[in-house]
Amino acid sequence: MYFGKKYQKRFQSDLITIMPRLWRFALSLAGQKDLADDLVQATCLRALERESQFQAGSNFAAWTMTICRSIWLNEMRSQHLRKTGQLDTAIESSLIDPSPSPETNIFAAEVFKQVMRLPEGQRSVVELVFVEQFTYREAAAILGIPIGTVMSRLSAARKTLAPLKQEQAKQMKKGELA
Amino acid sequence: MTYTDEHLRSYLAGSLDSETAQQIEADLESDPILEQRLLALEGLLPVVQQGFAEIPDADHLKQLEDKIFAQPTPANDHAAAPTFVRTWSTRAATLVIGLAIGTGFMYWADDATDWRQEVASYQALYVKETIASLNRSEDELKQELAEASTAVGQQLNLSDLNDLEGLKLLRTQVLGHEGAPLIQIVFADPNGAPVAFCILKDTDAAGTIMQSTSLKGMASADWTGNGYRYLVIGGQNQSRIDTVAEQIHSRVL
Numbered sequence: 001m002y003f004g005k006k007y008q009k010r011f012q013s014d015l016i017t018i019m020p021r022l023w024r025f026a027l028s029l030a031g032q033k034d035l036a037d038d039l040v041q042a043t044c045l046r047a048l049e050r051e052s053q054f055q056a057g058s059n060f061a062a063w064t065m066t067i068c069r070s071i072w073l074n075e076m077r078s079q080h081l082r083k084t085g086q087l088d089t090a091i092e093s094s095l096i097d098p099s100p101s102p103e104t105n106i107f108a109a110e111v112f113k114q115v116m117r118l119p120e121g122q123r124s125v126v127e128l129v130f131v132e133q134f135t136y137r138e139a140a141a142i143l144g145i146p147i148g149t150v151m152s153r154l155s156a157a158r159k160t161l162a163p164l165k166q167e168q169a170k171q172m173k174k175g176e177l178a
Numbered sequence: 179m180t181y182t183d184e185h186l187r188s189y190l191a192g193s194l195d196s197e198t199a200q201q202i203e204a205d206l207e208s209d210p211i212l213e214q215r216l217l218a219l220e221g222l223l224p225v226v227q228q229g230f231a232e233i234p235d236a237d238h239l240k241q242l243e244d245k246i247f248a249q250p251t252p253a254n255d256h257a258a259a260p261t262f263v264r265t266w267s268t269r270a271a272t273l274v275i276g277l278a279i280g281t282g283f284m285y286w287a288d289d290a291t292d293w294r295q296e297v298a299s300y301q302a303l304y305v306k307e308t309i310a311s312l313n314r315s316e317d318e319l320k321q322e323l324a325e326a327s328t329a330v331g332q333q334l335n336l337s338d339l340n341d342l343e344g345l346k347l348l349r350t351q352v353l354g355h356e357g358a359p360l361i362q363i364v365f366a367d368p369n370g371a372p373v374a375f376c377i378l379k380d381t382d383a384a385g386t387i388m389q390s391t392s393l394k395g396m397a398s399a400d401w402t403g404n405g406y407r408y409l410v411i412g413g414q415n416q417s418r419i420d421t422v423a424e425q426i427h428s429r430v431l
Contacts, residue, residue: 023234111229130226151203168225
């Protein structure tokens with residue numbers, strides 16, 4: 001439960017701007033849409049409460065995502081674990097509707113599904129580096145882990161996701177031929 | 179050590195010898211250029227980006243954004259910036275009918291668009307003497323709560339309103355706001371000062387999290403959920419009001 005403090009319009013506007021990125025990161029941690037919503041909500045409110053702690057000129061998205069990771073690990077993850085008994089959360093595969101027929105959508109849905117099937121640790125690193133395009137170093141700072149751990153998680157994820165690269169190459173070839 | 183692109187591609191493919199791979203990872207700690215070179219060669223990057231291109235759904239995000247930022251705040255409380263306040267401002271607020279304290283409905287309204295402000299204006303008239311003579315029996319309190327439950331469409335139990343930071347339940351009234359039932363449950367705090375818990379039925383209301391605000395000089399906390407607006411208000415002890423609101427929230431909503 002949260003009680004609002006002083007909301008500054010500018011700060012709120014900055015939060016809205018980065019919300020798509022924040023939501024994707026929250027999803028990579030939580031693995032479920034409703035949990036991601038709760039996590040984003042808690043993160044925004046915590047960020048608003050701590051507005052004075054943000055250093056102007058530093059990376060706002062990274063700062064917010066660090067808060068998000070902290071809330072997930074220290075508050076929500078353990079609650080979820082107690083409730084469900086699952087160490088990793090269930091994967092929601094319906095976020096991308098695969099029904100639109102273009103093959104690109106089907107492929108995008110497959111990519112998304114494969115990423116979401118990764119273990120939580122790999123999923124969050126993949127999201128930060130490949131989707132949000134943080135550097136390895138920035139991803140390590142957000143997740144509070146050594147850069148070596150980022151690299152080893154990425155290495156494991158690359159092996160799992162490698163077939164997607166081949167599939168994309170096939171699709172591109174088809175597209176060129178068509 | 180200098181690495182060729184071939185080294186780096188092999189590293190990313192997992193086919194580089196472990197000694198060189200470890201050296202690359204060690205060098206990454208202090209070599210941002212090496213980091214940039216590796217990132218530029220990440221072949222999976224555009225593939226994974228394709229998978230997240232439509233994530234999150236724009237409508238879903240907008241709903242979430244409204245939910246988070248529709249909270250009334252000290253800064254925008256009177257400016258009516260929150261979404262639900264803007265929604266309310268579109269409604270007619272003209273009905274002013276008199277009082278029928280105790281048994282009937284009481285409607286009041288003026289040009290104000292925020293129901294909390296209207297409740298606060300009413301609550302501000304309460305003093306210790308207003309409630310000093312209220313002395314309902316348990317059966318009477320249950321009867322009033324039953325009538326209120328029927329009027330507002332939400333079950334209100336006596337047990338949900340006990341043990342609230344020393345508050346003593348005194349009376350429940352069915353009031354009205356713009357034609358919608360509004361329940362006012364009156365308590366006395368440990369000093370005999372009035373505190374109220376109000377429920378307004380509003381099926382269009384979007385769910386909002388709890389918000390503490392000073393209204394008409396009184397501490398208050400409000401939230402919205404399941405088609406109802408809730409407000410706890412009275413006195414100047416914000417901490418007590420927040421705690422009471424949290425307890426009620428956990429029992430009622």
